[in-house]
Structures are given as C-alpha cells and as structure tokens.
Amino acid sequence: MAEKTLWLLLNRPKKTTKPAEEAKNGDDIPKKLENLATERSTAQSVGLRVVYIEDIVMSLEGGVLGMYVTKEKVSEYPTAVLVQADAGRAGGDTEKLHTLLCHLERMGSRLFNRSQALASCRNTFRTYQELSGHELPLLDTFLCELGGDPQQSFRAMAQEGEKLEYPILLRESKGQEVFFAREKKFLHSRTYLLRREQPYMFQRYVKGGGNMEALVLVVGSKVAGAQLRCCKGLEAEGTPGEDDKSKDWELSAEGKELALKVAKILQVDICGVVLQCGDNGSFFVTEVNASMELGALGDIFKEDVVGAALDHVLAYINSQKSAA
Numbered sequence: 001m002a003e004k005t006l007w008l009l010l011n012r013p014k015k016t017t018k019p020a021e022e023a024k025n026g027d028d029i030p031k032k033l034e035n036l037a038t039e040r041s042t043a044q045s046v047g048l049r050v051v052y053i054e055d056i057v058m059s060l061e062g063g064v065l066g067m068y069v070t071k072e073k074v075s076e077y078p079t080a081v082l083v084q085a086d087a088g089r090a091g092g093d094t095e096k097l098h099t100l101l102c103h104l105e106r107m108g109s110r111l112f113n114r115s116q117a118l119a120s121c122r123n124t125f126r127t128y129q130e131l132s133g134h135e136l137p138l139l140d141t142f143l144c145e146l147g148g149d150p151q152q153s154f155r156a157m158a159q160e161g162e163k164l165e166y167p168i169l170l171r172e173s174k175g176q177e178v179f180f181a182r183e184k185k186f187l188h189s190r191t192y193l194l195r196r197e198q199p200y201m202f203q204r205y206v207k208g209g210g211n212m213e214a215l216v217l218v219v220g221s222k223v224a225g226a227q228l229r230c231c232k233g234l235e236a237e238g239t240p241g242e243d244d245k246s247k248d249w250e251l252s253a254e255g256k257e258l259a260l261k262v263a264k265i266l267q268v269d270i271c272g273v274v275l276q277c278g279d280n281g282s283f284f285v286t287e288v289n290a291s292m293e294l295g296a297l298g299d300i301f302k303e304d305v306v307g308a309a310l311d312h313v314l315a316y317i318n319s320q321k322s323a324a
Helices: 020-043 094-106 115-120 124-131 150-164 184-188 253-266 305-323
Strands: 005-010 047-052 056-061 064-069 080-083 110-112 141-144 168-172 178-181 200-204 212-219 222-230 270-277 283-289
Touching (some): 020 305, 056 094, 080 305, 094 115, 110 305, 115 124, 124 253, 124 283, 141 150, 150 200, 222 305, 253 270, 253 283
Parallel strands (some): 005 047
Antiparallel strands (some): 056 064, 168 200, 212 270
16 A cells, blocks of 8 residues: 655745845744644654655656656655645746646645635635625725726726725735725825736725734634734724734634635635624625745744644545545
8 A cells, every 4th residue: 555645845945145043034934844744744654745846847748647856757646735835935937836736636636725726815806706606794896907007097997996985995916915095195196006917906994893804724624723913004093002913812603604614615725814803793804815834823823723734634644544
C-alpha cells in the first residue's frame, strides 16, 4: 500500500534587502508552519514534503500528464496538498498558479483549498457572485471597471454609486484598499489614488455597528477562532482607544452560523470570513479569504488555529488510509 503523503505547497523565500530582524520575522512565518506540520504529520505517521512552486514543472509527454519537482519526475502524487503558495508572492501570475492547482487535482490529489474554491475567492465581487441567491446579508455593491480613461470611467460609475447614498465605501476588489467617502466631494478627490489595473466597488456603508468587523476563521465545519477589529479604512471614524485594536472575542451563534454557511456555499475547507457588524448584533458578509497564510495566524488568534487546520487536513488523509 502506497504511503499517504502531504505536500506543503509554498513560495520560495525571496532574497531581501530588508533589515536582518525584519527579514528574519518574515521568513519565520512559513518556517513555523513547516515545523508544526512536521510535528503533526510525524505523530500521525503521514509523510510530509515541502514543495516550492518555483521548483515545479508540469508536463505532457506522449499524451500523458506529468510533473517534475527539482528536475525529478513525480511517480506518486500526494494524498493531499495544503496550499500556502500565493500568486501575489509568485510574481502575480494567478493563472499559472490556478493551472498548477488544477493539474494536481487532475493527478488525484485533494487540495486544501480546492482550486475552484480559491478561484471563487480571487476577488470580492467574484465571491459575491457565488454567494448571491442564498439569502445572505450582503452589502449593496456597484462594481467599477477602470477601462479606457480611468478618471472618466470612475466619474460615470460614481453617479451610479450615489444610489447607495452617502456616506459610502470605496473598496478595491481584492480588499487591499478601502476608502470612506462621507460626501461626493471627498470621493472625487481620491480619484488620483486609484490603480487602473484593479476594479473598485462602491458599497453601502453599514451604520450602527461601531465601524467594527469580525474575522472568523472557519476550519471544516467548525469555527476555529474569531476576532473583533476595526473595519479597514474606517479606523479614523471610530473612537480611538483600546477598543480599536484587534481582540479575540466570543462570536454569537448567529455570526458562527453565517460564517459556516458562507464557507459551505463556497466549498472552502479553511478560510477567513469577514463579517461587518450592524445594528442589534446583525452581520453583513464583507469578504472571504481562502488563501490565508496559516503560519501568521498563530500570533493573531489565542486558539491553536494552525493546529486545527493541520488536524483537519490530516484527518482527511487518515480517512483515505482507512478506505484503502
């Protein structure tokens, strides 16, 4: 019987000119994950291999798909692959990474997360497309593509966005930039900051939630951890003080149910669901991150969320052992 194995798929660390201490801290993140994965895998008699995407070459020889890792042909594919490689850290080639993940699935490996789930969470509006029609609390949103003259495109779309009524949120579709627009004048004064290659969204601003949001880590069918934090781009709107900092907290049953429902619809095994707080304990789905850097989560949550994620993957591998 073939050994059941787990691949930890990572980006190769880049050489950096950052100060030694800062560079060391950044390099420690994947190393922490690697060490914990080694410990957990060994304890459960599962073979572990760390693979860098830069070392992989996909092939088609004689009509048969194959793969080489560090110039050696792969003869046995892993039972499961924990995907921690990120297109942004791999030069931004999202299509290349997606093709690689589909290739691994075609060869019989189970990915955590699946390639389709990762594609559904590639940008926020794509996620909304998948979540629509499921009676979920989603923010009213207008998507603005900055084609041609970005300034003109933005002004035209801003007129549509005004249907949301001010104040509104201007959010870059990958969730990296968020601007709070109290009035139209402020919105137009920010056009010079827009990046042409990225779509932007105009979103309804949720009042009554204290500008707070919940980051909910879902692993399998359970909530592994939850954290309350100030919404991106809205830090200046809240009251400065200790409450603005991220902190662990007990998420309500309604919040947990919503996060789990979102993960189930998207068929994501491990993800961070961001819920914006509304009136009277209500929540709105803001974004879903299916490409979380697990090595960094140990310093964010008080719970052993990294261990929970690894145990979830190893449980799948052990179930395949039993089936065999």
